[in-house]
Amino acid sequence: xxxxxxKNLCVGTLSNVSLTVPGGQVVCxxxxxxxxxxxxxxxxxxxxxxxxxxxxxxxxxxxLPAHQWRSRVVMxxxxxxxWFDEVGGHFPDHVKADLPSALGFxxxxxxxxxxxxxxxxxxxxxxxxxxxxxxxxxxxxxPTANLDNDSTEAIETWLLEEIRRRQIAVLWVAHDVGQxxxxxxxxxxxxxxxxxxxxxxx
Amino acid sequence: MxxxxxxxxxxxxxxxxxxxxxxxxxxxxxxITRNLLIAALRTVIQLALxxxxxxxxxxxxxxxxxxxxxxxxxxxxxREVVARQGRRLQGWWAFGIGTGSMFVSSFxxxxxxxxxxxxxxxWYTPQYAIPLLGMMLGNTMTGVSLALDRLNExxxxxxxxxxxxxxxxxxxxxxxxxxxRDAMRSGMMPSIxxxxxxxxxxxxxxxxxxxxxxxxxxxxxxxxxxxxLIITVGTGFGALMAVSWGGRRLFDDRERLRLxxxxxQ
Numbered sequence: 001x002x003x004x005x006x007k008n009l010c011v012g013t014l015s016n017v018s019l020t021v022p023g024g025q026v027v028c029x030x031x032x033x034x035x036x037x038x039x040x041x042x043x044x045x046x047x048x049x050x051x052x053x054x055x056x057x058x059x060x061x062x063x064l065p066a067h068q069w070r071s072r073v074v075m076x077x078x079x080x081x082x083w084f085d086e087v088g089g090h091f092p093d094h095v096k097a098d099l100p101s102a103l104g105f106x107x108x109x110x111x112x113x114x115x116x117x118x119x120x121x122x123x124x125x126x127x128x129x130x131x132x133x134x135x136x137x138x139x140x141x142x143p144t145a146n147l148d149n150d151s152t153e154a155i156e157t158w159l160l161e162e163i164r165r166r167q168i169a170v171l172w173v174a175h176d177v178g179q180x181x182x183x184x185x186x187x188x189x190x191x192x193x194x195x196x197x198x199x200x201x202x
Numbered sequence: 203m204x205x206x207x208x209x210x211x212x213x214x215x216x217x218x219x220x221x222x223x224x225x226x227x228x229x230x231x232x233x234i235t236r237n238l239l240i241a242a243l244r245t246v247i248q249l250a251l252x253x254x255x256x257x258x259x260x261x262x263x264x265x266x267x268x269x270x271x272x273x274x275x276x277x278x279x280x281r282e283v284v285a286r287q288g289r290r291l292q293g294w295w296a297f298g299i300g301t302g303s304m305f306v307s308s309f310x311x312x313x314x315x316x317x318x319x320x321x322x323x324x325w326y327t328p329q330y331a332i333p334l335l336g337m338m339l340g341n342t343m344t345g346v347s348l349a350l351d352r353l354n355e356x357x358x359x360x361x362x363x364x365x366x367x368x369x370x371x372x373x374x375x376x377x378x379x380x381x382x383r384d385a386m387r388s389g390m391m392p393s394i395x396x397x398x399x400x401x402x403x404x405x406x407x408x409x410x411x412x413x414x415x416x417x418x419x420x421x422x423x424x425x426x427x428x429x430x431l432i433i434t435v436g437t438g439f440g441a442l443m444a445v446s447w448g449g450r451r452l453f454d455d456r457e458r459l460r461l462x463x464x465x466x467q
Contacts (some may be wrong), residue, residue, distance in 0.1 A: 066457035071371025081366035
């Protein structure tokens, strides 16, 4: 079982967040900007000091060196970063053949220079880069914010397929109600300092 | 050959030239007058005092006095390293890391050069030890402060990249790799440039001084080569230690980037 379990997590203004995300399921988080959605994801990835415990498949954060934890619990930030000149430098050598068609790139994309990528293209490649680490948990911070409607739906379908197939537990920060309807198995809203379960109706 | 001593009133002539420069700067509103005059005054006072101190030190030649002098030089250099960083680590860390790395590298290289290479008797003879240590510390100080300044500034600017690399499961060392390389390069660059240009573009100060004091150029050159080599070694190891200790301190035990440990001054 690769359940992600948060117990009494406190970070920033949020306190006592308890939540379970079963493997293969998507839990969407929404809330006004500045309410601490990204900080919550950062705390789960152990990038920010926080209270409470987080565990995956009964392994706690503290039981693993931080970098091993983060290669199992991978976060994709809203604004992904690229530090080599070429796209290919950010990917392992052998992946070229496995480029998913849902991303909508020609096979030469790995030779492209990073500077010619649009923000939507970076976002799609960042998702693939994270999935290649074979994570048990994915933390997605508005993964489709810079995409148009068509590619948003294509990416959602591809992500959901991978999530179900590999039984990844996913925390997904989303704004768009339509998207939450399409992808979420459960939906929580940040209200004040706590997380509240939202009904399916909105 | 006797060295020609300089009378104090002759130094006054040089000072008049500085006053002329300051006056010109004032009239042309260049805004350098104040800094120029203060710096010139400091030079005169500091060097006159150090002249007295060195006279006394050379006369006594006591080990503890020399050690005290070395300690004072080290602490002043440590303070200077802190002052030269745009962003520095909070609390005593900035001073501690700068001073510690300078101490380990400059002192061990100087002691090695004195005892093994030059070999005066005793090895701490102040005529050799103090000038050598001074040159070592001066250059290591520049290297360490440049390296730390670059390290902290780059980490500050590239926080998003570092954190994204951490998110992908990299260790703090991997996430900091490029920045560490850059910081080392900027710390080492002055020494490497000085070695590359030595003798062709510039005649190094120490060699010039020795020749003025009547040494045969062949001897002066050998000393200069020795000094440039050990300065580079001292600067390199000093910057290396400062960058790895400083880099470590920017992350906590959970390998989180902790920019709250940096303060802007």
